[in-house]
Amino acid sequence: MYRIVVLFFALFKITFSYSQYNLIADSSFEKNKGIPLTYSAIDYNSSWNSPTRATPDLFCECKKKLAKESKVNVPNNAMGEQIAYNGKCYAGIFLVSHGYYREYLQTTLNSPLEPGKEYTFKMQVSLSDYSTLAADKIGICFLNTPIKLQHSDPISNLQPNYISLEEEVGLDINDWHELTFKYKAKGGESVLLIGAFAINRIWKTGNTPPPELSTPIYKKIERDAYYYIDDVCMYEFKPEKIDTTENFYNPYFANQIQDKPEEVIVAPDTVQTLKYNEIYTLKNILFKTGEDILTPDSYSDINIILVYLKAHPTLKVEIYGHTDNVGDESLNQILSQKRAVAIGEYLKSKGINPDRIKSIGYGSSKPIESNSTESGRKVNRRVEFFLTNN
Numbered sequence: 001m002y003r004i005v006v007l008f009f010a011l012f013k014i015t016f017s018y019s020q021y022n023l024i025a026d027s028s029f030e031k032n033k034g035i036p037l038t039y040s041a042i043d044y045n046s047s048w049n050s051p052t053r054a055t056p057d058l059f060c061e062c063k064k065k066l067a068k069e070s071k072v073n074v075p076n077n078a079m080g081e082q083i084a085y086n087g088k089c090y091a092g093i094f095l096v097s098h099g100y101y102r103e104y105l106q107t108t109l110n111s112p113l114e115p116g117k118e119y120t121f122k123m124q125v126s127l128s129d130y131s132t133l134a135a136d137k138i139g140i141c142f143l144n145t146p147i148k149l150q151h152s153d154p155i156s157n158l159q160p161n162y163i164s165l166e167e168e169v170g171l172d173i174n175d176w177h178e179l180t181f182k183y184k185a186k187g188g189e190s191v192l193l194i195g196a197f198a199i200n201r202i203w204k205t206g207n208t209p210p211p212e213l214s215t216p217i218y219k220k221i222e223r224d225a226y227y228y229i230d231d232v233c234m235y236e237f238k239p240e241k242i243d244t245t246e247n248f249y250n251p252y253f254a255n256q257i258q259d260k261p262e263e264v265i266v267a268p269d270t271v272q273t274l275k276y277n278e279i280y281t282l283k284n285i286l287f288k289t290g291e292d293i294l295t296p297d298s299y300s301d302i303n304i305i306l307v308y309l310k311a312h313p314t315l316k317v318e319i320y321g322h323t324d325n326v327g328d329e330s331l332n333q334i335l336s337q338k339r340a341v342a343i344g345e346y347l348k349s350k351g352i353n354p355d356r357i358k359s360i361g362y363g364s365s366k367p368i369e370s371n372s373t374e375s376g377r378k379v380n381r382r383v384e385f386f387l388t389n390n
Contacts, residue, residue, distance in 0.1 A: 023109045023119070023234040024192070028087040035060050037070045039078070039216055042091060042105070051106040051193060054094075054152040059228070061088040071214070078215040080129025082228050085176045090230035092128065095135040095196040097224050099303020100153040100350070104195030105229065106146060113142065115187025118237035122180035123194070124230045125165070129173045130209040132222040137162045138179070139197040142189035151299060160197045165227075171205050176230065182237055194229065274308050276315070276387050285343070285383045292338035294346065302346055305385055309352050316356045319343050320384040324377035325364040337361025343383060 025031075026047040036044050040055030050056050061074040061084070071078040074088060084090050093103035113119060127134055139160030149155065163179045204222050209215045217224045274280065284301045287294060294302075309315055321336035340359035348354050369376035 020235060021110075023111065024232050025107065025110055027232050028084065028230055029058060029089040029091050030087045032058065032060065032089065035062055035066070036072050037062070037066065039071060041072065048091065048105055048107045051104050051147045052102075052149045052152050052155065054101065054103040056103045056105055057092040059090050059092060078213065079131070079217065079226055079228070080173065082126050082128070085124040085230040090228050092226060092228050093195060095138060095225045095227055096133055096199060096202055098218070099299070099307050101303065102152065102154050102196050104155060104193055107192050108146060109190050109192060109234070112188050112190040113185035115185060117185050119183045119185060119234055120180065120237045121183055121234045122178055123232040124176040125169055125179055126176045126228040127169055127171065127173050127205070128226040128228055130207055130213075130215060130217045131173070131205055131224060131226040132207060132217065133202045133225040134165065134169070134171055134205050135196060135199050135225045136166045136201040137164050137199070138227070139193075139195060140181070141193040141197065142183065142185075143191040143193065144188045146191050147193075153299065155193070155195070155197055158193075158197060160193070166201070173205075173207065192234070194232070274387055276389055279320075279384050279386050282383045282385065287339055287342075290335070292335065292342045294342055299346070302343055306347055306350050306352065308387070309347065309356065314389055316358070316388050316390070317347070318358045318360065318386040318388065320386070321359070321361040322366055322380060322382050322384070323364050324380045325367070325371040326377065329363055333361055333363030335361070336363050339383060
């Protein structure tokens, strides 16, 4: 009889442990190759990564000697103050930032989801102290394979599940908030994505970083919604015997139809103010040598124009391409025209009416520095834009 009882409890223990098996390999971002001291260090972690060119952050508690040097210390860091919910580390992402810039977290599950089975997903989220904006929701998406995209724009063409941040977190910057939902698997899902796939509403928090603090959160305008994330868990759902006379339903927790990327990024009063009839130089526009193909690093600067045009639908933009005087002038003129057109095509692909865009190439005819030095030629190889309401 004793052996039967022992065997029963052993089987019970195995069954219970299996039901509580966490599918997230590193729930609290603890398994790292080192202690990060600056931003964009999610690659330090052995399980989590960025699916795009955006750069999520990893925050970890440092020893006293390094705490003052670290920008991503726990609890005090460049985004605010927050203790870890579990362990000594957590992650952080911009759900909203300049232009279309978004950050996501990606990880591979310990084992693929089984078709028809239900799973409980939960994570802890905290709005950072210095976040100037708050977002209405966060998306959770399950895929069969990892993705790697060469841009930092919103990820589209997926079917995320949404959890309301407006209701669950609001403007609170002090506490961690548990977000949870139930997911019925199609089968084979082995990758988890977390981030802002679409944003319908943002609002001002009234928070600003201290003037003396060095932080990625922009101080001049309210454009950033930044959240800490910790204790990400996923278990097979084991229903309890409960009273089912009431049926609760939350639309954020259902598998929703595919979302269109957000049309309204930020309210007009949160967009960087640009003057009309004034020429601006895009400082970080990069092309492959001798070509008119934009590199992904160029998009953040172009998105400044994009967001402004979306917020001011009556405005038009003129784009001017320039080169230095090296090489054949006729070829320089053609190249400068193609590069101006490439930027215009990017704006069109993001929904700006072609009638609002004019692209002009000037070749080397309008230098602003001497072409006799490399530094001068570098300045002359530029792209400018001019906003007009005519």
